[in-house]
Each structure stands twice: as structure tokens, then as C-alpha cells.
Amino acid sequence: MREPHEPHEPHEPHEPHEPHEPMVITHTSGTTGTPKLVLHSARSLYSLALVEAERWPVVRLRGNDTVAFCHPYSHQRVITGLLPLTTVGPKLLMLSDPESPAAHALLAEHAPTLVETLPNAFLAWEDLARDPRRPFRDVRLYISSFDAIHTRTVRIFLAAADRRLPVRVQSWSQTEAGAVAIRPYLRGSVKRRGRRPPPTQNLGWPVPGFGKVRAVAPESGDPVPAGQVGLIQFSAPGRCLGYVGEQERHTAKCEGPWWNLGDMAVVGRWGAVRLIDREIDRIPGASALEIEDVLLDRLPQITEVVVLAVRGALPRPVLSLREGTSLEPERWRRATADLPPMAAPLRIRWEEFPRTATWKIRRTLLREQLLTGATGVGSGRWT
Numbered sequence: 270m271r272e273p274h275e276p277h278e279p280h281e282p283h284e285p286h287e288p289h290e291p292m293v294i295t296h297t298s299g300t301t302g303t304p305k306l307v308l309h310s311a312r313s314l315y316s317l318a319l320v321e322a323e324r325w326p327v328v329r330l331r332g333n334d335t336v337a338f339c340h341p342y343s344h345q346r347v348i349t350g351l352l353p354l355t356t357v358g359p360k361l362l363m364l365s366d367p368e369s370p371a372a373h374a375l376l377a378e379h380a381p382t383l384v385e386t387l388p389n390a391f392l393a394w395e396d397l398a399r400d401p402r403r404p405f406r407d408v409r410l411y412i413s414s415f416d417a418i419h420t421r422t423v424r425i426f427l428a429a430a431d432r433r434l435p436v437r438v439q440s441w442s443q444t445e446a447g448a449v450a451i452r453p454y455l456r457g458s459v460k461r462r463g464r465r466p467p468p469t470q471n472l473g474w475p476v477p478g479f480g481k482v483r484a485v486a487p488e489s490g491d492p493v494p495a496g497q498v499g500l501i502q503f504s505a506p507g508r509c510l511g512y513v514g515e516q517e518r519h520t521a522k523c524e525g526p527w528w529n530l531g532d533m534a535v536v537g538r539w540g541a542v543r544l545i546d547r548e549i550d551r552i553p554g555a556s557a558l559e560i561e562d563v564l565l566d567r568l569p570q571i572t573e574v575v576v577l578a579v580r581g582a583l584p585r586p587v588l589s590l591r592e593g594t595s596l597e598p599e600r601w602r603r604a605t606a607d608l609p610p611m612a613a614p615l616r617i618r619w620e621e622f623p624r625t626a627t628w629k630i631r632r633t634l635l636r637e638q639l640l641t642g643a644t645g646v647g648s649g650r651w652t
Contacts, residue, residue, distance in 0.1 A: 288312040295345040298625040306513035316507030317447035339364035339386035376404035388418035389628035398429040405429040414440040441472040467562040480505030502527040531651035549647035555609040567604040570594035589619040
């Protein structure tokens with residue numbers, strides 16, 4: 270055994286891989302089952318990072334920023350996120366557990382100017398945004414990626430900043446294909462409460478010159494007219510090479526240059542995307558995403574709510590409440606009066622919601638746990 274002070278044996282220089290060869294494997298969230306292992310090359314990651322590295326006006330990363338970056342270290346976002354961070358070199362707080370008291374103390378001590386974490390982590394941080402230590406007092410820019418975020422959450426965090434014009438940037442993304450659509454929010458964007466459709470259901474536009482989206486009919490794959498609900502496909506550089514051990518699953522989601530996201534949405538006349546639901550979670554004639562957002566905005570005692578599709582029955586809301594609060598039947602009736610018909614809500618504790626490593630709710634598993642024998646409506650063909 271070599272002593273610690275002894276030099277290592279010299280080695281031949283490592284020959285780098287070709288840019289198109291496999292380089293890194295990360296995982297998807299796994300909301301519908303075992304996470305898929307996503308294979309990227311140096312070239313595909315570089316293509317995804319083009320959006321990250323661009324010095325956009327107003328929202329660009331600055332050398333004097335203090336950045337709080339809270340993501341699971343095994344997630345692909347850490348790889349693409351670190352590229353501009355290491356290039357610009359701001360002060361960096363690397364956090365991994367949104368619930369950690371140590372993370373909360375670091376946020377309060379260092380008062381970040383830019384905060385990026387998962388949409389559901391922001392939801393869990395709503396009480397932290399009201400903390401007397403005011404950890405978000407100096408934030409000029411909030412960022413979340415991958416999923417839609419709730420209107421109430423955006424409003425709370427923009428209000429927590431002392432800046433005259435804090436900005437929130439929503440990036441709707443997938444590990445396999447990168448940023449699909451991006452939209453900024455100001456305080457005025459979320460001023461109205463309980464609005465239908467909620468403003469955060471509009472996810473914005475593809476990055477000009479980078480990607481394109483279209484909505485197609487799930488059955489035929491033919492494009493649908495602007496303003497109609499369809500299955501969303503995305504075309505951009507940077508698509509992953511495949512799924513490790515499940516290449517046929519990857520191939521089934523490809524249609525030439527188009528990648529099937531597995532989401533139902535509306536593409537408007539000017540190209541903006543309004544998300545409806547994941548295809549596997551869809552509710553006929555309604556949007557679980559819209560209902561959940563509106564309920565959180567109208568009922569502040571709710572800490573989490575998920576509307577489960579149930580084949581042959583009304584959708585079933587499942588919710589958790591802040592400790593020490595209650596939800597009277599009359600208040601529930603008033604809050605849902607203009608919403609699609611639903612079954613009576615089920616109440617569980619916040620920690621009983623099954624979650625992925627990226628804090629998404631595992632809806633299929635939740636339905637199996639609470640509604641014995643019930644199945645969803647979507648096919649799940651593109652998960």
C-alpha cells in the first residue's frame with residue numbers, strides 16, 4: 270500500500286470521448302413509477318446549456334449575486350445549472366434538502382439575490398417566506414424549472430422581496446429535452462386571486478431561435494388548430510440519446526425531430542403554451558392543474574392539494590391543511606362552486622403525499638393508496 274506522501278504512478282493522458290458519445294446518466298422524476306435513466310452526451314448537454322449561458326437582459330446572472338441553488342445533486346439540472354454558475358462565479362449556496370433547518374439558517378444569514386429550487390420546494394417554503402428572519406428580503410430573481418408553479422406561491426415570494434421589481438422566471442422543462450417554454454412573472458402578473466384560468470397555467474413561449482412546440486391529436490399525431498387541446502411535442506437541439514435499458518420507450522416518444530412530452534396543453538395563436546395536465550393524469554373536460562391552483566389560492570389553509578382522475582367516477586381531491594386549521598364544508602362549497610364537479614375531498618397529512626426526489630407528487634401511487642381498485646383515465650402511453 271502506497272504511503273499518502275508518495276507520488277502517484279504516471280498515467281497516459283486520458284483520451285476524451287467524442288462529443289456525440291454517451292457522457293452522463295441522470296434520472297427523471299419517476300412520478301408514474303421507477304425513474305427512467307436518461308443518457309446525454311457532451312454535445313446534447315452543451316446544446317441544453319446554450320439557454321442557460323445566454324446573458325439575457327434583466328434576468329442574467331451577475332458576478333455580485335448570491336445564488337441559493339437547491340436541487341437534488343443527482344438531477345440533470347445541477348449539471349446544466351453549474352455551467353453558467355462556474356463561468357460567472359457568484360457567491361453560491363449549494364443546498365439539497367429544502368426542509369433542513371440548516372438550509373433555512375443559511376438562507377437567512379446570506380440573504381440570496383437569486384434563488385432557484387423546485388416548484389414544490391417553493392410551495393413548502395411558503396412559511397419560510399414569512400419567517401421573521403426574512404431570508405428572501407434581497408432577492409431580485411426567483412427561478413424554477415421543469416414543472417408549473419402555483420399562483421399563490423409566486424405571489425408570496427415576490428411579496429417577500431424588498432426589491433422594487435423582483436422577477437420570477439418559470440422554465441417548463443424536461444430532463445430529456447431541456448427548456449420547452451419560459452415566462453417571467455412580476456407582482457402584477459399574480460395580483461388577482463382565485464382567477465380562472467390561473468396565470469401560472471400559461472407557461473410562456475419557446476426560446477426564440479432555439480425550440481418549437483406543436484399540439485397534436487393523441488390518436489393520430491396530426492397537428493390540431495391553435496387554441497385546441499392536444500398532446501405537446503417539442504423540437505430543439507439537445508435531445509437525450511436514450512433511456513438506459515429502455516431504448517424502445519425512448520424511440521416511441523420520437524417522431525422525426527419532434528419529441529413527445531406526454532403533456533396535454535393548448536398552443537395559442539401567438540405560440541404561448543397553456544398547460545392542461547399530464548396525459549396520464551388528465552381529467553375529461555377539465556384540468557387538474559387549474560383546479561389545484563385555484564383551490565390553493567382561495568383556501569390559504571391548504572398546504573397541498575392533488576385532484577386525482579378516477580375512471581368512471583368524479584375526480585377526487587386529496588388535500589392537507591396547515592396545523593391547527595380546519596376546512597368547513599360550507600367554505601369548501603363556496604370555493605368550488607364554479608369548478609367542475611368533484612367527489613368529496615380526502616384529507617391526509619402533508620408528509621403522507623408520496624413524492625419523487627424532485628418533490629413531485631406520485632399521483633398514480635397516491636390513487637392506489639387511497640382509492641382501492643380505482644384507475645386513471647389517461648393511457649400513460651407517453652410517460
